[in-house]
Amino acid sequence: MYSIISPFLLSLPLLSLAGHGSPTFGHKRHHTALKRRTSYTLEDIYRGKDFLNSSQWTFYSSADPTDGLVNYLDSQDAQKNGLAYVQDDGTAVLAVDNYTTLTSGQNRNSVRIATTKSYNGGLFIADIWAMPYGCSLWPAYWSVGPDWPAGGEIDIMEGVNLNKNNQMTLHTSAECSIESAVSKLVRENISMGNLDCASSNSDNTGCLFIDNDSRSYGQGFSNQGGGVYAHEWNESAIKIWFFARDAIPSDIANQTPDPSSWGEPVSVFSGSSCDLSSHFYEHTLTFDITLCGVWAGDAFGSSGCSGSCADTVADPSNFHNARWKINYIASYQTS
Numbered sequence: 001m002y003s004i005i006s007p008f009l010l011s012l013p014l015l016s017l018a019g020h021g022s023p024t025f026g027h028k029r030h031h032t033a034l035k036r037r038t039s040y041t042l043e044d045i046y047r048g049k050d051f052l053n054s055s056q057w058t059f060y061s062s063a064d065p066t067d068g069l070v071n072y073l074d075s076q077d078a079q080k081n082g083l084a085y086v087q088d089d090g091t092a093v094l095a096v097d098n099y100t101t102l103t104s105g106q107n108r109n110s111v112r113i114a115t116t117k118s119y120n121g122g123l124f125i126a127d128i129w130a131m132p133y134g135c136s137l138w139p140a141y142w143s144v145g146p147d148w149p150a151g152g153e154i155d156i157m158e159g160v161n162l163n164k165n166n167q168m169t170l171h172t173s174a175e176c177s178i179e180s181a182v183s184k185l186v187r188e189n190i191s192m193g194n195l196d197c198a199s200s201n202s203d204n205t206g207c208l209f210i211d212n213d214s215r216s217y218g219q220g221f222s223n224q225g226g227g228v229y230a231h232e233w234n235e236s237a238i239k240i241w242f243f244a245r246d247a248i249p250s251d252i253a254n255q256t257p258d259p260s261s262w263g264e265p266v267s268v269f270s271g272s273s274c275d276l277s278s279h280f281y282e283h284t285l286t287f288d289i290t291l292c293g294v295w296a297g298d299a300f301g302s303s304g305c306s307g308s309c310a311d312t313v314a315d316p317s318n319f320h321n322a323r324w325k326i327n328y329i330a331s332y333q334t335s
């Protein structure tokens with residue numbers, strides 16, 4: 001059905017011995033001598049005043065497929081209405097309208113953007129200052145391939161309403177799961193949810209991990225200046241790391257990322273019970289902010305919110321924190 005030539009089949013990553021990397025980090029690497037690392041080279045960086053350049057991101061302006069109470073604006077309208085802009089300090093902001101009073105049940109203006117470029121693997125770094133949170137909100141930073149769920153979906157940051165914990169999820173077509181044995185590999189403070197990644201009929205739960213660290217999502221994330229989500233995707237595994245603002249490794253800031261030096265990921269989706277190269281391809285990186293819909297709406301009461309989700313959407317004062325503030329997004333490929 002699909003003929004995707006995986007870059008991983010064409011070139012094996014160069015393995016370099018620890019200690020032979022950038023001189024700046026030679027000292028640190030002495031402690032992990034002989035540990036093999038994958039060398040990554042910067043491929044794309046999305047940041048600063050060109051962030052909203054149409055050559056980089058496509059604004060999605062169709063109806064929300066998750067039934068959210070949003071109107072996704074195109075690039076021109078989003079910028080004209082102050083819902084997508086770049087601050088003087090280079091921070092890219094994606095926001096929900098927080099100034100229009102609606103009647104209950106009406107859709108509120110919001111944004112959903114995706115990279116024009118698609119990826120078949122790599123190492124991705126998202127440095128984010130703040131994220132949307134509050135009742136009715138369902139923000140996500142994710143990547144998705146064509147013909148959902150055939151091309152797969154990787155949800156790197158996602159949650160709803162007043163959630164304090166980040167949920168990381170894969171969605172796929174049939175025959176992809178997390179091995180139950182992997183629970184032993186998951187580190188302290190990470191809990192494993194559903195094991196089956198495949199969507200079937202109306203069950204789109206996906207396979208998932210939840211981070212117990214309250215800095216990983218929502219107000220807890222934003223109040224301490226956000227942080228970095230890094231994910232490495234190749235045919236062996238999809239791994240996600242989270243670093244709070246004060247714990248970002250210097251190799252990330254220096255654009256010489258070495259995942260082997262970062263410690264345990266917060267999620268490991270192993271290729272041992274999922275053929276990752278056939279389930280994940282041609283992904284665009286995506287940010288969105290939807291409201292209510294099939295997750296935030298259904299979970300509204302159980303996540304500590306009162307009243308109805310639609311009434312919450314009608315009042316603009318509920319959306320002063322409904323903003324992604326993005327420092328940069330970078331992609332790296334093996335060299």
Ligand SMILES: *[C@@H]1O[C@H](CO)[C@@H](O)[C@H](O)[C@H]1NC(C)=O
Nearest residue numbers: 008013038234235236237259
């Ligand atoms: C995937 O990345 C890991 C970690 O860098 C590496 O050990 C592994 O060899 C890579 N697998 C492939 C198929 O490139």
Ligand SMILES: *[C@@H]1O[C@H](CO)[C@@H](O)[C@H](O)[C@H]1NC(C)=O
Nearest residue numbers: 049050051052053054055056
């Ligand atoms: C968008 O980016 C391209 C390539 O970097 C550049 O030539 C162009 O001037 C940019 N356009 C705007 C409107 O910033």
Ligand SMILES: *[C@@H]1O[C@H](CO)[C@@H](O)[C@H](O)[C@H]1NC(C)=O
Nearest residue numbers: 187188189190212213214264
């Ligand atoms: C687990 O959470 C506790 C309490 O927040 C924290 O002290 C500990 O460092 C965390 N462990 C890891 C490995 O992050």
Ligand SMILES: *[C@@H]1O[C@H](CO)[C@@H](O)[C@H](O)[C@H]1NC(C)=O
Nearest residue numbers: 187188189190191192212213
């Ligand atoms: C999450 O944190 C709570 C409170 O600190 C603790 O009781 C619980 O055991 C933690 N769960 C995991 C999976 O770490």
Ligand SMILES: *[C@@H]1O[C@H](CO)[C@@H](O)[C@H](O)[C@H]1NC(C)=O
Nearest residue numbers: 098099317319320321322323
């Ligand atoms: C919308 O939210 C922003 C950011 O919190 C705030 O600066 C602005 O004053 C808010 N708008 C209104 C109309 O309150």
